[in-house]
Amino acid sequence: MCQIWMPLNKTKSIVFLAGHRYNLGRCFVESWTKLNEQLWELFKQNNNPVRVDHKAIIYVPYSVMSFKLTEFYSLNIPLFVPSAKYFKTNGNFGSDRTSTTAPYCDNDPDLWWKMPSHPSSPHSYNPNAEYAEDPEAEMFWLQFSDIYDWPHIQYFDDGSDLNRKLQTADFLAVHKSMKAQNEIRKHELLQQ
Numbered sequence: 001m002c003q004i005w006m007p008l009n010k011t012k013s014i015v016f017l018a019g020h021r022y023n024l025g026r027c028f029v030e031s032w033t034k035l036n037e038q039l040w041e042l043f044k045q046n047n048n049p050v051r052v053d054h055k056a057i058i059y060v061p062y063s064v065m066s067f068k069l070t071e072f073y074s075l076n077i078p079l080f081v082p083s084a085k086y087f088k089t090n091g092n093f094g095s096d097r098t099s100t101t102a103p104y105c106d107n108d109p110d111l112w113w114k115m116p117s118h119p120s121s122p123h124s125y126n127p128n129a130e131y132a133e134d135p136e137a138e139m140f141w142l143q144f145s146d147i148y149d150w151p152h153i154q155y156f157d158d159g160s161d162l163n164r165k166l167q168t169a170d171f172l173a174v175h176k177s178m179k180a181q182n183e184i185r186k187h188e189l190l191q192q
Contacts, residue, residue: 054077055077055078055171056077056078056079056080056154056166056169056171057072057077057078057079057080058080058162059072059079059080059081059147060081060082061081061082061145061147064141064142064144064145064146064147065145065146066146069146069147070146073150073153073178073182074182076175076178076179076182077175077178078152078154078169078171078174078175078178079153079154080153080154080155080156080162080165080166081147081153081154081155081156082155082156082157083155083156083157084139084142084143084148085157086155086156086157086158087131087138087139087142088135088139089157089158111128115128123140125137125140125141127141150181151177151181152174152177152178152181154169154174
């Protein structure tokens with residue numbers, strides 16, 4: 001994904017963080033080699049490859065729970081994340097929201113409805129339903145993910161909304177709010 005931003009890297013501000021395997025999706029020697037070359041160039045351009053002085057992070061989640069999000073949030077760097085409206089407008093969150101999707105269970109495409117909500121659940125939405133089967137259910141359950149539950153995360157509805165928010169955001173105020181929230185979280189964890 002970061003490769004599309006390489007031509008725009010005039011400020012030397014791209015940070016490459018692999019979700020699982022850095023070469024994911026590079027299924028040919030040529031594409032994997034090109035990624036390696038571009039990563040080497042990024043490394044050479046940046047004397048300090050591990051930086052925490054960026055103004056913001058544009059984070060497009062691949063899962064409803066991610067340690068990467070937790071790490072980013074703990075750095076107190078303002079996070080810009082697609083809104084639920086963004087996902088609803090663009091079709092869905094992705095295939096890593098439930099445990100019954102193809103990345104985990106591809107032997108039974110109907111497993112999502114065979115494993116309904118618990119009978120005593122106060123919610124009528126099946127937690128395993130994907131957007132294609134039940135858009136309302138996906139939107140309902142998405143609100144409980146970390147990205148929509150944690151305070152001070154900035155949301156954008158589309159590219160122009162993101163651009164406007166990046167131009168007008170008070171990065172320092174968001175940073176300070178996140179830092180205060182992280183201090184509260186730290187205090188709460190140490191009290192347990």
